[in-house]
Amino acid sequence: MSDTIVKLADLVKPAEPFVLSDEERHEIEHELHHYPDSRAASIEALKIVQKHRGWVCDEAIPVIAQAIGISAADLEGVATFYSLIFRRPVGRNVIKVCDSISCHLTGYEDLRDAFIKQLGIRFGQTTADQRFTLLPICCLGACDRGATVMINDDLHGPVEPADVAKLLEAYA
Amino acid sequence: MTLRSAADPQYQKPLTRLIDRAAGPLDLAGYEAEGGFLALKKAVREMDPAGVQAAVKDAGLRGRGGAGFPTGVKWSLIPMGPDAGEKYLVCNADEMEPGTFKDRLLMEQVPHQLIEAMATAAFAIQATRGYIFLRGEYVVAADRLNQALAEARAKHYIGQNILGTPWSFELFVHTGAGRYICGEETALINSLEGRRANPRAKPPFPQIAGLWGRPTIVNNVETLSNVPHIVMNGGDWYKALNQGKSKDAGTKLYGCSGPANKNGIWELPFGTTARELLEVHAGGMRGGKKLKAWLPGGASTDFLTPDHLDLAMDFDTIAKAGSRMGTGLITVVNEDQSMVSAVRNLEEFFARESCGWCTPCRDGLPWSVKILRAFEAGQGTQADLEVLAKLTRWLGPGKTFCAHAPGAMEPLQSALKYFRHEFEAGLAKAPAEAGLAKPAQAA
Ligand SMILES: Cc1cc2nc3c(=O)[nH]c(=O)nc-3n(C[C@H](O)[C@H](O)[C@H](O)COP(=O)(O)O)c2cc1C
Ligand code: SF4
Ligand code: FES
Numbered sequence: 193m194s195d196t197i198v199k200l201a202d203l204v205k206p207a208e209p210f211v212l213s214d215e216e217r218h219e220i221e222h223e224l225h226h227y228p229d230s231r232a233a234s235i236e237a238l239k240i241v242q243k244h245r246g247w248v249c250d251e252a253i254p255v256i257a258q259a260i261g262i263s264a265a266d267l268e269g270v271a272t273f274y275s276l277i278f279r280r281p282v283g284r285n286v287i288k289v290c291d292s293i294s295c296h297l298t299g300y301e302d303l304r305d306a307f308i309k310q311l312g313i314r315f316g317q318t319t320a321d322q323r324f325t326l327l328p329i330c331c332l333g334a335c336d337r338g339a340t341v342m343i344n345d346d347l348h349g350p351v352e353p354a355d356v357a358k359l360l361e362a363y364a
Numbered sequence: 365m366t367l368r369s370a371a372d373p374q375y376q377k378p379l380t381r382l383i384d385r386a387a388g389p390l391d392l393a394g395y396e397a398e399g400g401f402l403a404l405k406k407a408v409r410e411m412d413p414a415g416v417q418a419a420v421k422d423a424g425l426r427g428r429g430g431a432g433f434p435t436g437v438k439w440s441l442i443p444m445g446p447d448a449g450e451k452y453l454v455c456n457a458d459e460m461e462p463g464t465f466k467d468r469l470l471m472e473q474v475p476h477q478l479i480e481a482m483a484t485a486a487f488a489i490q491a492t493r494g495y496i497f498l499r500g501e502y503v504v505a506a507d508r509l510n511q512a513l514a515e516a517r518a519k520h521y522i523g524q525n526i527l528g529t530p531w532s533f534e535l536f537v538h539t540g541a542g543r544y545i546c547g548e549e550t551a552l553i554n555s556l557e558g559r560r561a562n563p564r565a566k567p568p569f570p571q572i573a574g575l576w577g578r579p580t581i582v583n584n585v586e587t588l589s590n591v592p593h594i595v596m597n598g599g600d601w602y603k604a605l606n607q608g609k610s611k612d613a614g615t616k617l618y619g620c621s622g623p624a625n626k627n628g629i630w631e632l633p634f635g636t637t638a639r640e641l642l643e644v645h646a647g648g649m650r651g652g653k654k655l656k657a658w659l660p661g662g663a664s665t666d667f668l669t670p671d672h673l674d675l676a677m678d679f680d681t682i683a684k685a686g687s688r689m690g691t692g693l694i695t696v697v698n699e700d701q702s703m704v705s706a707v708r709n710l711e712e713f714f715a716r717e718s719c720g721w722c723t724p725c726r727d728g729l730p731w732s733v734k735i736l737r738a739f740e741a742g743q744g745t746q747a748d749l750e751v752l753a754k755l756t757r758w759l760g761p762g763k764t765f766c767a768h769a770p771g772a773m774e775p776l777q778s779a780l781k782y783f784r785h786e787f788e789a790g791l792a793k794a795p796a797e798a799g800l801a802k803p804a805q806a807a
Contacts, residue, residue, distance in 0.1 A: 226536045227558075229576060234558035235541050239500070255525075262558075269495055275542035276500050292462035293663055294695050296709040326660040330713055331462035331663075331710075332501055335621035335695070336628050345503045356439035 208253035212259060216244055219272065220259050230261045234270050238277050245279040275329075282325040283318040285363040288342045291328040294335035298350065304328075304340045304354035324360070367399030370601040377615060378491055378605075379586070380631040383473040390506055394514035395476040401521055403592030407484050408527050412594070413444065420591060422599030428466075429547075429584030430662065430690045431611075432679040442489045442579050443569040452580040453486045453494040454556065455588055458540060458547035460499055461662035462713060463695040466617040469629055471498070471505035474589075475512035479535065481522055483586040484595055486533045489581055492547035497552050500542060509537050530639035544717035546764050549582040551719065562721045563766035568791040586617055610635025610678040618677060620646040625652065629693070635676035636696055641682070642673065643654040646696075657782065661690025661705035663710050664771025666778035667697075687778065703783040704790055707776055710738035714772035722799040725769035728759045732776065741791030749787060753780060778794035 210222070220242045223233040237256050242248050248256075248271060249328030257267040271277050278286075291302055308314060311324055318325040334340045343363055351359065374381050381392055390398065391668025402631050442451060455478065459467040470617055471478060482494050498506055513535060516522045524532045538556055540546050546555045551566035553575050574580025583598050594602050601611040612634040618641050625647035632640075638658065642648065649655055657667045660677065666687035668675075682689040697706055715729035732755050735748045756777040757767040759783035780787065 203767070226538070231556065231558035232538075232556060235555070236516075236539070239539070239541060254470070255377065260558075266559075269560055270558060278540050290715055291709070293659070293706065293710055294463050296706065297622040297697060297701060329501070329542075330717060331460060331464070333459050333464050333465045333468045333499070335463050335693070336619065338621060342501060346505075 208251075210217075210255050212241070212255055213244065217239055217259065218332055220256070223224055224260070231266075234260050234262060234267055235274060238271055238274075239265075242278060246284075250279075260272070268306065281318070282310045283322050285323060286327060288324045288327050288329035288332075290330070290332045290334075290338070290342075292326050292331035292335075294331070295338040298338035300339045301350070302353045303351055303356070306356040307341075312357050324363070367609055367638050368402055368596045372411065372598040375593075375597070376605065377631040379415065379470065379477070379617065380474075382477070383469070383514065385473065387472050389475055389512075392476060392512070395474075396439075398595075400476055401480050401519075403489070403595040403738075404484050404521060406526060407487050407595050408529055408531070413488050413490050416484065416595060419594055419599060420488065423590075423594045423602040424599070425587065425594060425602070426679060427610060428586035428590075428616070428691070429786065430461065430688075432689065435583065435587055438571065438583075439485075439581060441569065443572075448490065449491070450578050450629045451489060451491045452575045452578055453482060453489060453491040454549075454552065454575060454580060454582045455482055455494070455496040456547060456549065456552060457496050457498040457502070457505070458544075458552060458580050459502070460544040460587070460717075461664065461691055463662045464619075464622055464691040464693050465621070466619060466629055466691065466693060467615070468505060468578065470500060470585050470589050471502065472508055474504075475508045476516065477589050477592065478509070478585060479516050480513055480524065481591045483516075483526065483533055483537055483575055484591050485581070485588055486535075487526075487531065488591075489596045490531070491581070493535060494533060494536045495548070496535070497556055498537055498539050499546070500540045500775060502539075502794055506537055506539055512668045513537065514727075543690065543719070545719040545766075546712075551766070552582060553580065560719075562719050563768075565641060565765075578605060580646065580723045580802065586611040590614060603685065605736060606634040609633050611680060612678040613796075614730060616677070616692050618645075619694060621693065621696045622651040622658075622696040624696050625650050628743075629723055635678045635681070637674050638677055639673040641677070641694055642696060644694050649696065649698055652759045653700060655696055656701060657697040657703065657706075657779075659690075659695040659697075660687050663693070663695075663713060663776055664688075664767075664775040666701075668778070669782055702740070703734060703779050706735060707779045708740055710775045711736060711772060714768065718768060719766075720770075722765040724759050725764045725772075728755050728769065729772055731755065732772075739787055742790055743792050744787065744790045745792060749791070752776065752787070754776050756780070 220237045223236045224230050237327035253266040257357040332340050341351050408451045417439050426432045427437040522535050545551045546561045548563050550559040555561040570580040614631045615631045616634045621627050630645050655670050659665050660682050679689050711732045715733050718725045720726045756773045759773050762769045
């Protein structure tokens with residue numbers, strides 16, 4: 193019985209307190225200068241934390257909100273709206289496969305299947321070695337080069353299913 | 365011959381004249397050597413804000429973001445005069461309409477042109493602050509714009525007391541974090557303010573109460589990029605750029621994507637035909653396949669058929685044919701492609717990108733996807749077919765909070781119109797045909 197109580201207590205124990213690094217704080221403060229109202233920096237602030245840590249954990253929200261001067265609930269609402277703010281851990285490299293119409297017409301489905309087969313994961317999942325996360329994305333604005341894929345900040349296209357293995361080698 | 369002169373034959377393609385993809389974008393000195401920032405100087409030193417507004421109105425410039433609203437008219441709604449207070453200019457650089465890739469080209473290859481354009485437009489409306497709302501995935505454009513901005517600031521084209529005058533204009537690049545709806549101008553304003561990108565009710569229009577409640581003009585990248593050229597050479601020159609092919613003035617960035625031979629983007633006289641785009645510039649359909657259907661300008665435009673290829677690609681002509689020119693970059697569909705699958709792909713996009721604010725859009729779009737999947741699997745019913753037709757009305761103009769859902773219905777309604785047989789082929793076979801015993805008739 194007492195064993196169980198200890199375990200429950202462990203579960204409700206607060207997680208490591210979240211602290212912004214000096215660099216993150218400095219970058220967020222720099223952004224605040226771009227707007228007459230600090231709330232406007234909220235998306236950029238989330239992106240700054242994500243740039244340094246890969247994703248934005250729940251504990252980060254109240255701390256970032258305080259740095260901007262808005263409520264945690266407001267920031268949570270923003271953080272859950274935008275698809276490029278990751279609220280779960282992602283792999284070292286994020287693969288975004290364009291699934292919009294022009295790429296659909298130039299081989300998206302086969303390309304998607306090639307990624308799924310090569311990595312052994314589905315959309316929304318991360319490989320066991322934390323190397324890759326696979327996501328769908330809407331039109332990357334490179335429709336003349338369909339089918340397209342963005343890996344981290346790099347745009348690739350046209351990509352054939354046969355190119356996938358080779359393409360991934362460049363991302364450790 | 366003076367730089368940026370109407371007499372220069374190169375000047376038939378003003379927006380893309382300075383693009384040399386192999387060499388990359390010009391720096392400020394290179395841009396100035398080609399006549400860059402002369403338009404801003406002319407506006408600020410030789411004209412007044414009303415004069416710049418009049419030039420844009422006379423030129424007949426229409427918005428290139430998809431709706432074709434006359435830019436001069438939009439600007440004329442903004443309060444002017446000493447009591448007007450703080451005003452904002454926002455460039456819509458969200459470019460997420462599937463099938464559209466023109467603004468990327470302008471920002472990556474001639475970033476200074478957009479900066480000069482924004483400064484000139486800001487002078488016309490006497491804005492003191494501007495933002496380029498850039499989609500987050502455009503990382504190359506962000507770098508190049510920020511670099512160009514730093515150069516322009518150093519030369520006082522942007523910042524305090526521009527060119528030594530009392531007028532000041534600060535300009536920032538603001539990058540987004542996904543979601544197509546951010547391109548809708550009032551959702552964009554909410555997003556820029558750091559909120560969820562739900563659209564706002566109109567009226568009041570942004571020109572009266574926009575960013576932070578202040579008068580705001582939102583214009584597309586391509587729209588704004590025309591402004592310096594109009595200021596330099598005037599409305600008559602600008603109108604003649606269409607070579608008499610259209611009622612719409614100037615040139616247009618047209619393009620082609622999908623299974624064609626040489627996809628790309630071309631600046632051509634307004635009113636160039638879709639046939640010329642596909643057959644001359646894009647080199648025809650890939651693999652000698654037949655064209656089955658095409659979207660004139662993005663996912664939210666009605667499909668047209670090969671019979672429409674000789675229409676001039678302009679706002680009125682394409683509207684008369686029952687579609688919309690939208691962004692003017694065509695997407696071609698070949699004979700092998702199932703229209704049901706193409707429409708399912710489009711509606712999946714719209715369903716995922718709905719902001720969720722109003723019920724018809726939030727619930728209706730996933731419903732359409734579910735039905736379309738059934739037709740793809742040969743499991744559709746007659747009742748489903750009727751629901752699809754009804755959805756095109758329930759989600760049509762005026763039924764939802766913004767134009768997202770009506771836009772989503774355009775490819776669906778046109779596919780139902782032109783390719784109904786493909787939907788009917790996806791109806792579930794009658795049990796007898798499918799080789800099953802008929803269920804016993806209830807007595
Ligand atoms: C759902 C939706 C998405 C839109 N996305 C864009 C976009 O990405 N870029 C754009 O310039 N306009 C977009 N628009 C149109 C804008 O609301 C607005 O009409 C445009 O920015 C006005 O600029 P213009 O007059 O220069 O065309 C979108 C509209 C809707 C309804
Ligand atoms: S129509 Fe769709 S995108 Fe527009 S407000 Fe309604 S739910 Fe949001
Ligand atoms: S549809 Fe894939 S990049 Fe545009």
